[in-house]
Amino acid sequence: MISRLPLDEQLGCLRATLSRNDVLMEVLARTAGLQLPGWYVTAGCLFQTVWNVVTDRPPTRGIKDYDVFYFDDHDLSWEAEDAVIQAGRRLFADLPAEVEIRNEARVHLWYEEKFQVPCPPYTSTEAAIDSFAATTCCLGVRVEPDGRWRVYAPHGLSDVFNLVVRPNPVLAPRTVYEAKVARWLGQWPELTVWDWPTAGGRARS
Template identity: 80%
Template sequence: MLERTASMALPGWYLTAGCLFQTVWNVVTGRSPTEGIKDYDVFYFDDGDLSWEAEDSVIRAGGELFGDLPVDVEIRNEARVHLWYERKFGVACAPHTSTESAIDCFAATTCCLGVRLESAGRWRVYAPHGLSDVFNLVVRPNPVLAPREVYETKAARWQRQWPELTVLDWPAAPAEPMETSS
């Protein structure tokens, strides 16, 4: 998968999201590495052409490249997210400045993980919150962008598949400062 994606030469690409942390969960809990994985996400960042046609061309090329695999591969240009995010999730999204900035906005910090293959067979791993929660089966909210409902829906689905998970609650809203009279 990584070698094929690298051959596409997509700018700033990463294999990311569930296919990574869920593989770890499966191995840690003694399941088959691919059990319960819905799809494989490939993110890239190309702000040179924000048209749907440019992204769709990459998606179609990926369809041909990965068509023989028994999995769904979803390829998305993260430079375009701000164009559709509010329509889908109900909150505005500022334009991302890189693939990493998009990964930083996942609903759970556990999801903030990306891997790619670089030259000479070297791997680049992007994990801004580290990997301890992934390996310790902890799902921690990341209220940077995604709404609480998105986090809670995903966490509930994951916990049904992996009941060993510890799902942490969405943080309470900070209390409003009390007005004092002088």
């Protein structure tokens, strides 16, 4: 089990597993070329690649899109973010997947309208990753200019490899978590899912 491995070996295992997804590797390599401030490839494309590999499925199976977060609080205009989005569309146009790029410094401007709860302004990309609806989602990877992988995993990697999903009730409402869980269980029925904490935090398989 990966939870029994030293941390450096866990990171090596993560890299080896994610490297099985050729689309993800292209997204990482090409995003590095955009030189976006504080960027990470994050969320579903990472932990779902792990789930696929662990359960002997094709690495890209069931992955809806590839999320790229960056943080630029010097220009909060939609026009500045859209210029980056359009550059990304041209860069990733030939990939067989949707790549969604978002400036996390702007999330507080639209989040409440979409999810009916206010979102304080983030101070970094890492802070945005911290607020995902499930702790399993809180994972980001980028490639540094020297080729090193930078991995942000505030809740560790054990749950990701053990197919455990836990709620992270710091921002997203319960409905968002439960909608995601329902979709994930349809693709990966092997998951062990923890209920929203108001139900006592009990797990169900």
